[in-house]
Each structure stands twice: as C-alpha cells, then as structure tokens.
Amino acid sequence: MNLFDVYPLYDLTPVSAMGCTITDKNGVEYLDLYGGHAVISVGHSHPHYLERITDQLKKIGFYSNSVQNPMQEELASKLGELSGYGDYSLFLCNSGAEANENALKLASFLTGKKRIVAFDKSFHGRTSAAVAVTDNPKIIAPLNDVHDRVILPLNDVEALRVTLATGEVAAVLVEGIQGVGGCRVPDPRFLQDANKLCKENGALLILDEVQSGYGRSGKFFAHQYAGIRPDVITVAKGMGNGFPIGGVLIAPELKPWHGMLGTTFGGNYLACAAGLAVLEIMEREKLVENAANVGGYLLAELASFKQIKEIRGKGLMIGLEFEEPVVALRKKLLFEEKIFTGVTGTHVIRILPPLTLTKNDATRFLETFSRVVKNM
Numbered sequence: 001m002n003l004f005d006v007y008p009l010y011d012l013t014p015v016s017a018m019g020c021t022i023t024d025k026n027g028v029e030y031l032d033l034y035g036g037h038a039v040i041s042v043g044h045s046h047p048h049y050l051e052r053i054t055d056q057l058k059k060i061g062f063y064s065n066s067v068q069n070p071m072q073e074e075l076a077s078k079l080g081e082l083s084g085y086g087d088y089s090l091f092l093c094n095s096g097a098e099a100n101e102n103a104l105k106l107a108s109f110l111t112g113k114k115r116i117v118a119f120d121k122s123f124h125g126r127t128s129a130a131v132a133v134t135d136n137p138k139i140i141a142p143l144n145d146v147h148d149r150v151i152l153p154l155n156d157v158e159a160l161r162v163t164l165a166t167g168e169v170a171a172v173l174v175e176g177i178q179g180v181g182g183c184r185v186p187d188p189r190f191l192q193d194a195n196k197l198c199k200e201n202g203a204l205l206i207l208d209e210v211q212s213g214y215g216r217s218g219k220f221f222a223h224q225y226a227g228i229r230p231d232v233i234t235v236a237k238g239m240g241n242g243f244p245i246g247g248v249l250i251a252p253e254l255k256p257w258h259g260m261l262g263t264t265f266g267g268n269y270l271a272c273a274a275g276l277a278v279l280e281i282m283e284r285e286k287l288v289e290n291a292a293n294v295g296g297y298l299l300a301e302l303a304s305f306k307q308i309k310e311i312r313g314k315g316l317m318i319g320l321e322f323e324e325p326v327v328a329l330r331k332k333l334l335f336e337e338k339i340f341t342g343v344t345g346t347h348v349i350r351i352l353p354p355l356t357l358t359k360n361d362a363t364r365f366l367e368t369f370s371r372v373v374k375n376m
C-alpha cells in the first residue's frame, strides 16, 4: 500500500532528537527552530517527559471516558494553576482542529445560534466547522462549505460591531497570534473590544491558542498581553510536546450536560502523562520566561536586518516577511546551514523553536542568518 500523497516532503529523514537538535539517518545534526510546526515545547526527548510516559505505559495506557481517571483532574488543575485559569473547566480531546470544533459546537449549543465570525488569514484546522472558518478556500470541500460564517478583516472593530449587532452570532473565533497567517498579532485594543462586543451581543469569544499558547508568546497565552479573559480557549500543539492531545478551557458560567461533548481517545492516561510532564517541565525550567527572554533577544537583533521587510510576533513565535520569495532561503538554511525553519505563504519565514532554546542557539542562528541573507 502507498501513502496517500498529500504532503510535499523534504529529502530528510530524522531518526533521533534531543533538546533543540534533530539528527538525520546519516548522522547529520540540525538546529530545530521550527519544532515540527510549533509542537515541541519542552524540547525533544526531555528525560522527565520520557520517564512520565514510559512509567505510565507500564501501568495503564488506555481506558474509556466512562471510568474515573484522576490524571485528567490533575492535568486540569496544573493547567489552571500555570495559565491563571484555575476557575475554568477543561474538556480534553486529541488535536487543535478537534479542540476548535468542540469549542464552536459548545458555543452553538449554549447560544442556540450557528453563525461564526472569524478573520482573514485565519487557520483553525481541518474538521468541518474549523475548516469552514479557516480563510483558505483551497482546503474547504463542498461538504464543509455549509456553515454559517462571516470572515472579517483582523483588527476591524467597526466591521465586528456591525456583524455582532445582528444578534445572530454564536461565537467570534480568533487566534492569539495568527500562525499560518504569518505571525500576525491582533491589536490588544481589538481583542478588548471584541470581548466587550461579544458580551453585549450574546456571543462567545473563543481564543484559538493552539499555536500561540502554552508559553510560546512569552506569556502562557498570547491573549494575556491584552488583559482579557475569553469565554473559551483552545489548546493543542505544545500541550503534549508531540503526543497528540488538545483541550478546550471553558469559563465557569458555561455549564455542561452529560453527552454534550465526547471523544474516545481524549484524556487517555498516556496523553495526561505527556501533558503533565510538559507543564511540570515548563514550571521547573521557567520556559514561559525563557520564551519571553530569548524571543525578545531574537526580535531585537532581527530588527537591524535591513533585508527583512517586516518582523512580526512575540516570544518564540516570530514571522519574518521578505520582499522576495523565501523558498531558496529556507532550503539554504536547512541543507547548507543545518537549521530548520518554517515558511508560511511564499514570503514569510517562521521561527517556532522549542521553548528551551538558549541564547547561544539564538546567537548561532542570528550569525548564520545574517551571513546567508547578505549573500542571497
């Protein structure tokens, strides 16, 4: 059987990884400034992470969500403590798309409405409603194209005010920092207004923190720069450091009923062990602070690169937009300089390293990057 060929692949085969380093099948080492799409939070193969998961596997790996699993409560409690959302409730699932799908479903159930507002250049995943509110017609199949959605320009408060005034909107869905959209940061003022307008018009504000959450922005959640408390927050990616896990954080006034949401795999013992290990490491090694410090250093140094048209982002979520397409630049960094970066669209390089990135690693990147862009 062949693999269904949906991914363009680089000719590179990683076989092991440690911290911010990936080793390929030929023994060549790469500095990982991409974290496999912003997934690696606490670094590859962290000893505490390995120990937590292997110990758990020896006890019990899986049972259904019809029995008591105190690890889910432990995870919810630790997440509440570290994120500042101890009074919220947690629904556990398996991916970012699933987290958003459940958040949208929750909003629709609770408001009795079905219209969703999202923003230009958004990406929310590939399940039915999540992809319908993603601003990319190429990945929306006719089957998904049945949802009641409005896509507005990011940061346009007036457009949002008019759309919400209809009273027809169930939820406004916005990324803490747009990831696939090229690290576009919403104005704090826009998020504050969106929060207020949602409350006035009976809609829920959902913050998609799948990519920008879990410390990546230099705060636990990127929206915390705006000082707001949304009704619902979605997480995945860094939550499991590569183990598939997602979650929906839900404000205390939003009440569940049995059967409202559900999943077979969500919140299984192994996923909880991975999720707990991530939070324990983040706390012990002060990784949110590290993302703020090393990310701040990178952003400040990159500001002097004249070749970059625009620098966006916060912490270790950085987008570098160039006048010219960046495909060749990324290839050069990867194959000649052995540095993994990401791209989005044709003109933006994305830097999304593990949150354990050191200042030395960052300096190595800056020196290499400076040399490479000068010679392009």
Ligand SMILES: Cc1ncc(COP(=O)(O)O)c(C=O)c1O
Residues within 6 Å of the ligand: 037, 095, 096, 097, 098, 100, 123, 124, 125, 126, 175, 179, 180, 208, 209, 210, 211, 212, 236, 237
């Ligand atoms: C902001 C955002 N939301 C949702 C998703 C979907 O997550 P997943 O691929 O885990 O379904 C992504 C993935 O890139 C994302 O960046």
